Amino acid sequence: MSETRWLSDEEQNVWRTFAAATSMLHAHIEAQLQRDGGMPHAYYEVLVVLSEAPARTLRMSELADARLSSRSRLSHAVARLEASGWVRREACPTDKRGAWAVLTPAGFAALEAAAPSHVETVRQCLFDALTPEQVEQLGEIMTAIREQMSPGYEAAIDACPSTRSC
Amino acid sequence: MSETRWLSDEEQNVWRTFAAATSMLHAHIEAQLQRDGGMPHAYYEVLVVLSEAPARTLRMSELADARLSSRSRLSHAVARLEASGWVRREACPTDKRGAWAVLTPAGFAALEAAAPSHVETVRQCLFDALTPEQVEQLGEIMTAIREQMSPGYEAAIDACPSTRSC
DNA sequence: AACAGTTGGTTGAGTCCTCAACATAACGTA
């Protein structure tokens, strides 16, 4: 292990502000969505991804890869969403290991009901605080970070067959 | 409730990238700290705050207000940190309701042991991905968001007596 | 002194997440 590259005062300040701001933002959005939509943010995003998929249906692993990383997590999430009647599992005929997750009409309705206040919250917390120029900068910065964390992420999403056809 | 101010395509793109990038970043840092330091990020931050306090000691509520919001959360956290031998509770003589949290030598050592790899991770994931100009922009953007979420936060920190004297 | 209201902190139940272990099915090669 080579010498530690400690943060400068300036960097430390940026990092702490970053951590505080994103933490508050996530907590706020989480609480709002839980309160008004009856679901955590992660589950909301599952519904969003499903709602945009062809036939509102995706393989479990595609769903996991697209947004959620861990398969275990998704499995638990879909179990809960299924109990709420918002998602339905279906056996995959071509691959007997596989499972499809299908957004139910009730799930779509729940998403539609939760969306307006969620979007309003995002706007208030994020976009209302920034100038148009800063929004653009933020987009570039976050793209760079995402690329750093997971090279080829963008390309992978674009190339993902499930978002194109089924 | 007035008309929903939906996000434009551009805004939606920025928001999704923001959510994905910060989520990956947090997950990565969390995993690294858990693996190499044996503690979650939130607990690491508790140790950091304590280590910077006079006599490495803070009232529970000051600790909660400074970084963690919920008192319940802090109470659970300190219980766990106390079980690890990293923090010690002490009764407050002037206010018999109150409690002090004191960083133990073992806690300070754990912090020192965890710091280098944590800082390296932050540098790799965040600063290495950005230009100096972007770092500056990020600082301003996050300051604006933090101010939006919690007006007067900066001022409150600066005015907090516990960080000045004891 | 007494009482209502506020503040400091803890507790327990329930929820979500992680991690590791597992079962099942598909694939590749001999």
Next chain:
DNA sequence: TACGTTATGTTGAGGACTCAACCAACTGTT
């Protein structure tokens, strides 16, 4: 066909957080 390897998805235990309820102590008013 048989066997080892890989991929898909589930399960259960344990940890961390939230929320609401709670106790104890301080404060201000009468």
